[in-house]
Amino acid sequence: MSEMEGPAFQRIPPWVKAKLSPKAIETIQKVHDWVETECIPAEPIMKAQLAEQGKRWTTQPLMHELRQKAKAQGLFNLFLPNHFKESPGLTNLEYACCAEIMGRVYWAQQTMNCHAPETGNIELLAKYCTPEQKKKWLQPLLDGTASSAYSMTEPDVASSDATQIGCRITREGNEYVINGRKLYGNCIWNSENKFYILMGCSDPENPNKWRRHSTVIVPTDTPGITQVRNLTIMGFDHAPEGHGEYIYKNVRIPVENIILGEGRAFEIAQGRLGPGRIHHCMRLIGQCERAYELALIRSIDTRKTPRGKLISAFDSNIERIAQMRLEIDAARLVVLNAADTMDIHGNKAGRYAIAQSKILVPIMATRVIDECMQMYGGQGLTQHTPLPEMWTYARFVRVADGPDAAHRHQVGRDEIKTAEGFKKRNVEYQRKYKELAKKYGKEYETFWGVSADV
Ligand SMILES: Cc1cc2nc3c(=O)[nH]c(=O)nc-3n(C[C@H](O)[C@H](O)[C@H](O)COP(=O)(O)OP(=O)(O)OC[C@H]3O[C@@H](n4cnc5c(N)ncnc54)[C@H](O)[C@@H]3O)c2cc1C
Known part of the structure; x- marks a missing residue:
């Protein structure tokens, strides 16, 4: 285990270390070095490139450069579990160790083609597409030459219950015609975004409500799609990818763009309930570690000594630091357990562990990052620190990919069955x-x- 002694492995629990393959050990070290040397120092440059006149919705040149470099170093698509033939070979547990490190910088995931919603989309396409579809839609995503978005949520229904999705998909000859309104899914304003994986209602009269919906691929340059606005998340536009609100008016796509067949959307949605569900949680652990480190640095800042004392000299802060440490370490165990459960028993059997992670980790992260802000004082709530963006990320994971309340509901119902x-x-x-x-x-x-x- 001697090669696992550096900072890249410092927080990995012994039971996980014992399961890491030599390839994983090497990859974790490489991801650590990548984030430390290529991403963290470049954070201000990435922001500055985005702030250039007229470049708000253009992927930064630095992002393109880093993606090329990461790919050349074999750091692409690490998230794809080793049972896929396209996988670089890590287990979910091994990837969780990498993802935590990526999480230290919000966009580092993207440099390694491990970002949402791409990860979920790649898994979906790898699982359900025909060889021809894979060549056309999956391969460019794996190569990093195209980007995609996922479009399910709608403004007029409770989208956490996807049987309510109303956007219409109607067959006319060799085409499907799409009409409806969608929320979320990366902005069409960014030209890297090449297609939406869209869930819509193709057979509203079917007595089986689980067979009414279909999943189709809609190229972003198809006439009839309008992005009404960018949806800001707690005031952040999340440019240059962002989230959009869309109107689909008589949008026509060829019938071969359907995935798996008409009425199969729920089978596909079930298949999407795997590791992609907790990638955000894996990265949130890394966000928390970074926020925590900033708070520690603030606690020993000799320029700022209320009542003549360092922040770290106040008992309340000593306790706060201890509590944060404990909570982050506990949350990591929850995430690692979910990843390991999926590796051993499969995604379906991992349902409880996934829910546990989705419910507990984002709430823990908002609490920890909030405490870090508090230790920072006024600056902690401003752009002087990345803390507000980190907090917003943790907060949105409580809703994105399904609200935590829905997961609690499921866990509670399953538990009641044990009575x-x-x-x-x-x-x-x-x-x-x-x-x-x-x-x-x-x-x-x-x-x-x-x-x-x-
Ligand atoms: C940052 C961000 C990114 C997103 N990205 C995407 C994306 O790429 N593509 C996409 O399609 N969508 C995306 N979403 C949307 C997200 O998936 C939905 O918002 C989510 O599924 C909830 O659907 P809804 O907003 O319609 O809320 P509803 O379904 O109306 O739910 C509202 C509230 O009702 C409660 N509730 C719902 N179900 C239950 C239950 N079973 N038990 C108890 N309470 C319940 C919860 O409190 C819930 O928050 C994103 C959301 C965010 C915030």
């Missing part, structure tokens, strides 16, 4: 207690409302 089993066990305890009471001549009473006679 009967516990009840049976308690009846058994009671029955034995009844026998013991008789044997020892004690009065028998029912306890916890459970009777041996139930």
